[in-house]
Amino acid sequence: MSKAPVVAIMGATGAVGVELISILEERNFPVAKLRLLASARSVGKKMKFRGEEITVELLTHDCFAGVDLVLASAGGSISKEFAPSAVKAGAVVVDNTSYFRMHDEVPLVVPEVNPGDIAKHKGIIANPNCSTIIMNLPVYPLHQAFKVKRAVVSTYQAASGAGATAMEELKQETAAILEGKSFTPTVITQPYAFNIFPHNAKMLDNGYNEEEVKMVKETKKIFHDESFKCTATCVRVPVMRAHSESINLEFEKPFTLEEAYAILRKAPGVTVWEDRANNRWPTPLMVAGQDNVFVGRLRRDETIANGLELWVVGDQIRKGAALNAVQIAEMLKF
Amino acid sequence: MSKAPVVAIMGATGAVGVELISILEERNFPVAKLRLLASARSVGKKMKFRGEEITVELLTHDCFAGVDLVLASAGGSISKEFAPSAVKAGAVVVDNTSYFRMHDEVPLVVPEVNPGDIAKHKGIIANPNCSTIIMNLPVYPLHQAFKVKRAVVSTYQAASGAGATAMEELKQETAAILEGKSFTPTVITQPYAFNIFPHNAKMLDNGYNEEEVKMVKETKKIFHDESFKCTATCVRVPVMRAHSESINLEFEKPFTLEEAYAILRKAPGVTVWEDRANNRWPTPLMVAGQDNVFVGRLRRDETIANGLELWVVGDQIRKGAALNAVQIAEMLKF
Numbered sequence: 001m002s003k004a005p006v007v008a009i010m011g012a013t014g015a016v017g018v019e020l021i022s023i024l025e026e027r028n029f030p031v032a033k034l035r036l037l038a039s040a041r042s043v044g045k046k047m048k049f050r051g052e053e054i055t056v057e058l059l060t061h062d063c064f065a066g067v068d069l070v071l072a073s074a075g076g077s078i079s080k081e082f083a084p085s086a087v088k089a090g091a092v093v094v095d096n097t098s099y100f101r102m103h104d105e106v107p108l109v110v111p112e113v114n115p116g117d118i119a120k121h122k123g124i125i126a127n128p129n130c131s132t133i134i135m136n137l138p139v140y141p142l143h144q145a146f147k148v149k150r151a152v153v154s155t156y157q158a159a160s161g162a163g164a165t166a167m168e169e170l171k172q173e174t175a176a177i178l179e180g181k182s183f184t185p186t187v188i189t190q191p192y193a194f195n196i197f198p199h200n201a202k203m204l205d206n207g208y209n210e211e212e213v214k215m216v217k218e219t220k221k222i223f224h225d226e227s228f229k230c231t232a233t234c235v236r237v238p239v240m241r242a243h244s245e246s247i248n249l250e251f252e253k254p255f256t257l258e259e260a261y262a263i264l265r266k267a268p269g270v271t272v273w274e275d276r277a278n279n280r281w282p283t284p285l286m287v288a289g290q291d292n293v294f295v296g297r298l299r300r301d302e303t304i305a306n307g308l309e310l311w312v313v314g315d316q317i318r319k320g321a322a323l324n325a326v327q328i329a330e331m332l333k334f
Numbered sequence: 335m336s337k338a339p340v341v342a343i344m345g346a347t348g349a350v351g352v353e354l355i356s357i358l359e360e361r362n363f364p365v366a367k368l369r370l371l372a373s374a375r376s377v378g379k380k381m382k383f384r385g386e387e388i389t390v391e392l393l394t395h396d397c398f399a400g401v402d403l404v405l406a407s408a409g410g411s412i413s414k415e416f417a418p419s420a421v422k423a424g425a426v427v428v429d430n431t432s433y434f435r436m437h438d439e440v441p442l443v444v445p446e447v448n449p450g451d452i453a454k455h456k457g458i459i460a461n462p463n464c465s466t467i468i469m470n471l472p473v474y475p476l477h478q479a480f481k482v483k484r485a486v487v488s489t490y491q492a493a494s495g496a497g498a499t500a501m502e503e504l505k506q507e508t509a510a511i512l513e514g515k516s517f518t519p520t521v522i523t524q525p526y527a528f529n530i531f532p533h534n535a536k537m538l539d540n541g542y543n544e545e546e547v548k549m550v551k552e553t554k555k556i557f558h559d560e561s562f563k564c565t566a567t568c569v570r571v572p573v574m575r576a577h578s579e580s581i582n583l584e585f586e587k588p589f590t591l592e593e594a595y596a597i598l599r600k601a602p603g604v605t606v607w608e609d610r611a612n613n614r615w616p617t618p619l620m621v622a623g624q625d626n627v628f629v630g631r632l633r634r635d636e637t638i639a640n641g642l643e644l645w646v647v648g649d650q651i652r653k654g655a656a657l658n659a660v661q662i663a664e665m666l667k668f
Contacts (some may be wrong), residue, residue, distance in 0.1 A: 016629040070661040105405040149635050154531050154580040155489035156569065167503040170528075171512060178509050193506075194574050196490050198631060198645060199617070203613050207591075207633025207643075229637040233645070235490065237571050240528050246488040246580075257541075262442075279537050285529040297532060299541025303484050311532060 004030035005334040011074025012036035017163035019322035064089035087123030101126040111327040112268040129214040130320030146251035151230040199234035242284035247255040251306040282313040288312040336362035339668040349498035351429040353656035394404040398423035421457030435460040443609035444660040463548040464654030471627040475601040480585035485564040490578040510623025533568035576618035585640040
């Protein structure tokens with residue numbers, strides 16, 4: 001970067017917005033000025049950045065004058081409406097919502113996988129779905145080495161994917177259930193305390209939900225490989241902020257477990273973590289707050305010729321959203 | 335049955351023991367006399383059966399005189415030690431532990447799948463692992479129709495699999511965490527509240543844990559099909575008493591979704607439950623206390639020729655353990 005950009009966060013008060021502010025601070029991202037944009041409900045709220053109080057302003061079509069970088073995380077419909085205004089005002093938008101992800105002219109980027117796509121942007125760069133990013137980090141280097149013929153994935157997704165209000169509601173609902181009280185949820189409208197359920201994303205005609213289809217379609221775009229075959233089952237579990245994934249890979253080429261471990265040990269953004277003697281593996285609580293995606297339990301699936309099972313856990317708010325967006329921004333020139 | 339048997343429950347005070355008593359009562363199982371056997375710690379405890387108080391007696395090698403049927407659920411080492419004494423005294427043992435399951439001379443039975451094996455017993459009949467039973471109910475009729483070439487399974491397992499003490503500990507741990515207090519677990523010795531972790535069963539040299547291997551080996555024995563290929567990832571989730579399974583099946587033969595639904599709708603022990611319009615599917619809380627295994631979300635996996643994804647939920651304590659054992663007992667002659 002040649003000069004520090006003026007940065008605006010759209011959706012500053014949400015789970016990802018709060019994390020964006022703290023990651024900009026942690027990573028010492030050059031910021032000439034930080035502006036926090038949100039809906040009328042949050043206007044006037046004060047949030048801290050580098051020891052300074054910043055007042056949340058109203059998000060409008062005219063608010064982007066002088067802004068160089070927008071980090072957007074206020075929902076797909078908000079990005080659809082306001083991102084073009086930001087681009088018109090001269091800003092680059094790193095959009096954390098799903099709205100632009102599959103648009104042909106919008107790069108969809110996991111910096112460890114396809115950093116070269118960033119330069120192709122026309123004002124908007126999309127941040128992939130959290131489950132996609134977390135799967136892509138360990139799978140991409142294995143795909144490069146052994147070519148994935150087919151992936152079968154089951155997820156164990158945290159409340160944070162549904163936002164800060166869902167996280168708070170899960171706590172309140174759990175406390176109520178433990179006290180034998182009834183609870184009427186408003187964010188996740190089915191029982192969530194001590195329960196799991198197939199992901200509440202919109203159902204499609206083929207029986208998959210949108211979250212599952214995102215994992216498949218986005219991965220093809222990020223890997224630049226339309227032949228990548230993947231089927232997913234996405235499930236919410238009563239966990240706060242890290243997603244886990246049980247991933248079964250069938251490779252074209254033969255491999256050894258030693259080779260697979262070696263590839264993952266040097267893969268960017270990946271931490272191989274195992275305590276085999278004590279039967280301990282990455283868990284959501286262990287990985288919460290971590291930048292890297294944690295991987296373990298590599299084992300050969302003997303039901304096919306070149307089969308590998310692995311267990312993957314990543315912080316949904318960080319690498320699954322805010323961190324990935326800031327990493328993209330770090331690769332931009334201002 | 336020609337005469338009502340004298341029934342003894344080994345491990346009467348555990349989660350499965352308590353359920354056994356209530357299922358015998360519910361199903362009006364003919365019982366001439368019920369005896370409750372347990373370790374010294376529980377002796378003298380009183381439990382209700384058909385309105386009558388029964389006092390827990392000490393389990394000893396000599397306690398089986400006059401007993402016709404033993405329902406054993408006190409752990410593998412207890413069954414190993416005491417089941418032969420029960421058989422010697424003339425009783426038939428339906429053993430809910432893992433100890434005898436893979437012994438050649440011991441039938442391993444899911445009544446809806448291989449009821450014919452019951453007659454081959456030599457005193458002991460084994461009840462399969464809970465995750466195995468729950469998978470077998472919907473998979474067996476599909477396997478008969480289309481022949482499973484390969485199954486990839488990921489589980490979402492409840493606390494009840496680790497016993498009543500694990501269920502109670504999960505509640506206490508969750509309450510402590512919500513109050514910001516520390517908690518030292520004694521049953522599940524890693525963080526479980528708002529967390530998930532790969533199943534804590536013993537790790538084997540091939541990287542799978544015993545729970546995963548049980549699902550594969552037991553299914554082959556129950557299906558009488560050593561060619562049945564299955565790979566499993568078993569995970570514990572903070573849920574009380576029902577297990578969920580994400581099952582991906584590859585069939586030898588072509589199928590239609592309509593055929594698969596029709597087969598499951600008439601499959602014994604299976605309930606197809608979906609509320610597609612509201613994006614609702616079977617969940618652990620919905621299925622807790624139910625006899626049947628609930629199935630939904632059938633969808634074609636387009637990454638292979640004959641691929642089917644399905645979502646399965648079953649009560650671990652009932653069909654996964656106590657109910658299956660009582661169903662076996664109902665098929666015995668006394």
